[in-house]
Amino acid sequence: MDIVKPFIEKALYPIMEKRKGNKTRQNIKELINYQNMSQSDLHKLQENKLRKLLLESIKNVPAYQSYSDLKDEIEKNPFKALLKFPILDKNLFMENPNSYLNQTVSKENLIPNCSGGSTGEPIRFYVDRYTVDYYEAARWRGLNWYDISMGSRSVMIWGNPLELNKNQTKKYYLKEKWLKNRIIIPAYSLNPENMIEYVEKISKFRPEYLYGYSSALYVFAELMIQLELTLPFKPKAIVSTSETLFDFQRDMIKKAFGCPIVNEYGARDAGMLAYECPCGSMHICSENVILEVVDKKTLQPVPYGKTGIVIATDLNNFSMPRLRYKLDDSVILTKDKCKCNMGLPVIEEIRGREDDMFVTVDGNFVHGHAFNHIARNLKSLSKFQIIQHSPSFAELSIIFKETNKKELDFFVEEAKKLLPKTEIKVKVVDDIPVNASGKYRYTIRKFKI
Numbered sequence: 001m002d003i004v005k006p007f008i009e010k011a012l013y014p015i016m017e018k019r020k021g022n023k024t025r026q027n028i029k030e031l032i033n034y035q036n037m038s039q040s041d042l043h044k045l046q047e048n049k050l051r052k053l054l055l056e057s058i059k060n061v062p063a064y065q066s067y068s069d070l071k072d073e074i075e076k077n078p079f080k081a082l083l084k085f086p087i088l089d090k091n092l093f094m095e096n097p098n099s100y101l102n103q104t105v106s107k108e109n110l111i112p113n114c115s116g117g118s119t120g121e122p123i124r125f126y127v128d129r130y131t132v133d134y135y136e137a138a139r140w141r142g143l144n145w146y147d148i149s150m151g152s153r154s155v156m157i158w159g160n161p162l163e164l165n166k167n168q169t170k171k172y173y174l175k176e177k178w179l180k181n182r183i184i185i186p187a188y189s190l191n192p193e194n195m196i197e198y199v200e201k202i203s204k205f206r207p208e209y210l211y212g213y214s215s216a217l218y219v220f221a222e223l224m225i226q227l228e229l230t231l232p233f234k235p236k237a238i239v240s241t242s243e244t245l246f247d248f249q250r251d252m253i254k255k256a257f258g259c260p261i262v263n264e265y266g267a268r269d270a271g272m273l274a275y276e277c278p279c280g281s282m283h284i285c286s287e288n289v290i291l292e293v294v295d296k297k298t299l300q301p302v303p304y305g306k307t308g309i310v311i312a313t314d315l316n317n318f319s320m321p322r323l324r325y326k327l328d329d330s331v332i333l334t335k336d337k338c339k340c341n342m343g344l345p346v347i348e349e350i351r352g353r354e355d356d357m358f359v360t361v362d363g364n365f366v367h368g369h370a371f372n373h374i375a376r377n378l379k380s381l382s383k384f385q386i387i388q389h390s391p392s393f394a395e396l397s398i399i400f401k402e403t404n405k406k407e408l409d410f411f412v413e414e415a416k417k418l419l420p421k422t423e424i425k426v427k428v429v430d431d432i433p434v435n436a437s438g439k440y441r442y443t444i445r446k447f448k449i
């Protein structure tokens with residue numbers, strides 16, 4: 001019997017709400033109500049929130065004070081006014097991050113956060129409790145579609161939390177178990193020797209759901225199938241996060257666990273952006289964020305059905321507003337409504353991160369995803385990684401389950417079609433290491449576009 005779940009629900013959260021003013025549960029209820037709103041009501045809700053945010057930004061945020069002549073337009077039509085603010089890319093933000101801080105709030109009351117920039121240099125920014133409570137609520141609202149609630153038992157396949165000493169590690173795992181009802185399986189130690197132990201651990205714990213990077217869930221699922229390991233129960237869902245979930249990964253995870261696979265789309269520096277519903281659509285968390293999709297080169301809006309880069313405006317972060325913040329992902333929006341009938345708009349496809357985009361010698365873009373398309377039909381291939389060092393040079397590493405010259409030749413030939421004039425150095429290897437956080441990347445571009 002799970003005694004931790006009622007403890008979290010009946011004691012821990014009520015205490016946190018009283019002591020720390022935590023509003024996640026209240027926000028979850030709010031978002032669940034909103035999800036069934038009509039599109040016009042949702043539009044009105046966004047309009048009101050956006051108006052407040054923009055007025056606050058031109059009044060108290062130094063980076064935006066020079067836009068104060070937009071005040072009348074903001075009052076009248078904040079959506080139109082928003083388009084007059086510049087698109088904020090990460091480099092521009094990094095030039096003077098403090099100018100985005102609201103002058104009326106004190107840094108001490110804010111939560112520092114950081115995310116990896118494209119050059120590896122971390123981007124430091126602040127959020128407030130109010131904003132984080134809405135991020136959390138958006139996740140729980142999504143999980144609620146699968147009958148999962150706060151306190152539900154889970155297993156997380158994840159990287160090393162921090163550089164912790166032995167004592168801190170013990171504390172961390174205890175906290176995970178008792179305050180989050182969660183056990184962690186390290187994503188950097190998934191190998192055939194450990195798998196029996198991990199599957200036994202999960203079988204004993206019987207989590208309602210598993211949560212992890214798509215690449216880690218994929219490796220876990222693949223090893224389960226290879227070693228013919230199964231769970232004695234069916235989880236409510238497997239939730240994939242923080243990386244693009246490719247179809248071949250979804251298929252493998254589904255085959256191993258036999259339950260719904262849920263894609264969670266968030267960004268460390270923009271919060272929870274979209275969640276997959278049981279009908280399979282990625283619903284945008286529109287109560288929290290305005291998503292624009294623009295052309296990569298011209299930065300002009302692209303129509304529904306066309307690929308573009310995501311621009312996010314967080315509607316809750318008044319402490320450090322970053323209007324029209326450019327993310328690295330390319331997506332396609334659709335006007336189609338989902339069968340589930342929720343009013344929340346839908347992302348048709350998340351094509352992946354911009355840094356997964358390769359460049360040909362002639363300057364054309366090729367999405368890393370294209371290499372996955374080749375690999376997925378090769379039965380003897382276990383893993384691959386392609387690193388493009390410059391438009392004219394790339395390295396392809398391949399691990400075979402059993403060597404198969406025909407498939408190797410095919411892969412190389414197809415890869416050359418994608419990058420026609422690029423020299424591709426091919427290596428058949430025994431191991432492709434994961435990065436420090438336990439993520440395994442198929443495609444890496446090492447230079448800036």
Ligand SMILES: [Zn+2]
Binds near residue numbers: 277279283340341
């Ligand atoms: Zn839906």
